[in-house]
Amino acid sequence: MKCERFVVNAAGRRVPTIVNGKEMIPFQGIGKYKPGGRKYAPPIPSCLDYPSNGDKTLDSLEEALKRCGLKNGMSISTHHHLRDGDLISNLIFDIAHANGIKDLTWVPSASFPCNEPLIRYLEDGTIHHIEGSMNGALGKFTSYGGMKGCAVLRSHGGRVQAIQDGEVKIDIAVIAAPSADCFGNATGAQGPSACGVLGYSLVDMMYADKVIVVTDNLVPFPCMPFQIQGNYVDYVVVVDKIGIPEKIISGTTQLTKSPDRLLLAQWTAQFCAEAGLLRNGIGIQTGAGGTSLSVGLHFHEQLKNNGWKARFGFGGSTQYMVKMLEDGVMDYILDAQAFDLEAVRSVKDNKNHIDLSVYQSYNFHSKGNYTSLIDIVILGATELDTQFNGNVVTHSDGLLLHGIGGWQNCLHAKCTILPIPLFRDRIPVIVDQLTTLCGPGELIDVVVTERGIAINPLRKDLIEKMKNSSLPIVSMQDLKAQADAICGVPDKAAISDKDEDTVAVIKWVDGTVLDTVKRVLV
């Protein structure tokens, strides 16, 4: 049994309390669950076990994995800084497979289409299950029940929380680094495979039992300025290539050209201006999607026209955010991920473009985090219900196609705005029953569609501010009725509702289980 002892949680969802043999706590409501105990700690190392000349380099990843004691049932973590150009994460499992290793848990910070070859290792049992995110083909494979274990999906912040709390023990962390020295100090800012920052891997560096840095650009000690600290690193492996540069970073992030999306962006910006959300000294996060980039462009213009400055912009960073920094309408970029070449350049050259660990920004089991300091965050969703609850991982046909990313974490911002088309090629966004619950509606404030803008009834302040607006402010029920009139009410997709057909669980930012993903039947 992958999942056992189901209960109904505070969100009304039936969730397991045992997943892959481990106990889990059901979601108890926003802000209701507090952890106890102490953080997980890796074993105490000693300098005696490491070369006194500081040279930890090894010739091959295979040797490094073997020296780390690679064996059946271990958890291996990787990170998605190299995005779809990553050449290292698949290699780890090629090696494991060749050595007959079984039942590994893969803990990536995100997966990409380039990870599709791992399906064969999920099929043959080299990998037991994934704890992280499943996109595209991997997601589809999981949805049809192909994975041996049950997948565990977490937000970027949830991943940090789980590793810190010892909920997930990382046996071996493999950090692909665009530049490193022989001691293991490493950075993403330089080198032929430069990706900017390595923000997702710092937690693994701190908590994994063994840490391997893999680089294709070995520099003399010290690698400065470093993001990964060599004191945490066991081995440094030098390879020819860690990634395919043009797939690591898109040369330029693209603004949307769709007139409908441009309208969403314009209305979103106008909403922020009219509601008084946009003002001097704010913190914003706009993401890298086509629509949200356009929102950022409007923000840039409005800040400039008013003589205002954003105090900080939260990454992932793009050329457009870099322009805000360089144009003097933003003081700092706080960044865990660089999306394009301009962003990579800026991280390297601009002292106000700060590389940031997800540990600082998103971790809910921390002494505060940055997400609740953000004034405006722009997010997306695949589905919403009329109570503003949101889904980002599955589509209405039940297929698991996206990771949670920073979505759940960013819901804690002061104002969460979702500009989304009301329907996408006949598929409505607003549904009666979410396929998967990823975020409780009480944290989603505004939904901007091309046929009207809905404000969460809990946000009486925003409703009051917008009561004389020229923007079309409507209810979610009204939006749903409009979409249904155009598209027709969709039938229920053929998705199992049986406990034993649970293929994945969705974790909330505090480590509790918010919902499950069920097997797709046809």
Place this chain on the structure above:
Amino acid sequence: MDEMKKFATAGNKGRGVRSDCFISIELCSQDGISVEMVSKVKALYGKQIEVEIKEMLNFFDIRHAKVAIEDSGAIPLVIAARMEACIKQLIQTEKEYLLPFLAANAYTTQRDTHRFTRLYLPGNTPSLAINAGIHKPNAIILDLEDAVAYDKKFEARFMVRNALRGIHFYGAEKMVRISQLPKGLDDLSYIIPHGVNLILVPKCECADQIMVLNQHIETLKNRHHITHDIWLMPIIESALGVMHAFDIAKAAPNVVAMAIGLEDYTADLGVKRTAEANESFFARSMLVNACKAVGIQAIDSVFSDVSDMEALKNNVLRSKALGFDGMGCIHPRQISVIHQHFAPDAEEIEKAKKIIHAYMMAQEKGLGVVSLGSKMIDAPVVKRAEKTIQLAVSMGKLSANWREEFED
């Protein structure tokens, strides 16, 4: 129509096609109805699509057929249009499969409705039509002429008919550009009974064409008990059309505007169309003069570089200076730029306010002569100022009660 076929197709498929479907129907002599479906929305709408297809075949009394649909998220009225386009290649019938007329689309328009922007939508591309209204153009044009390939014109008529009936255009005037006459006459029965507000008449060259067109329109209006006006906007696209512009403008009382099409016009002259547009200065002036002589709106050609908003703005300002009252758009992005710059600017509004205020004061005091400062103001100046004020108020750039707050 030629001899009836046994196999017919309609619609679009392939990369980049969205919100559309490609349907083929093969008539058979036995084995009933079979439906083969590939659809990106099959999990959610597969059953409903199959029901819709079977209902239509039943409506047209087709008992044995193989239907194949490749669907990229077509809404029901699109599927219905594609089905009917197939069926009408296969059987002779007078029947029409009409989905309910959307109540929100049951509006008529006025002679002097603003026509600053009219957004061209290729008549056979539903993905562009579904959201057209949300961009708030003054009008949308469902195009059956140049934007539809010749062999797609048949199926496009069903698409345009269903769009007029069922796509919410949010109050935009519903225009259709029919095919060039006389072929365009065959388009009329697909649009006149289905809520069209205005018909664009391409390549219009003489008043007789308008007369003939109106006869056909009247016949259809009587047949369908339509009493409201259906407006006409002839498009002048040739040297001959330019020379006959005045006659065309006054050809019938339902001609409410006249447009110029510069691509075809410059081709007719044998010259290149330039950004400066000196080659069409005469034609545009002729058109504006003909329109103003009859009291109808003069509408400029489209501006084809959809990425250059600055050039569009300059084009609008030039157009406005020549006396045009609007222009065509080929991309929703152009709408706000055109509205913004056809509307009176702040300086124009301020000046007009002063003139009207002085005029009202003179009226209230019973003075025959209106003066502003040391200047006398003639009646035409007042008239122009009145127009500016009306326009500013109707476009939301000025409060209707502006005089309450006006200070000299």
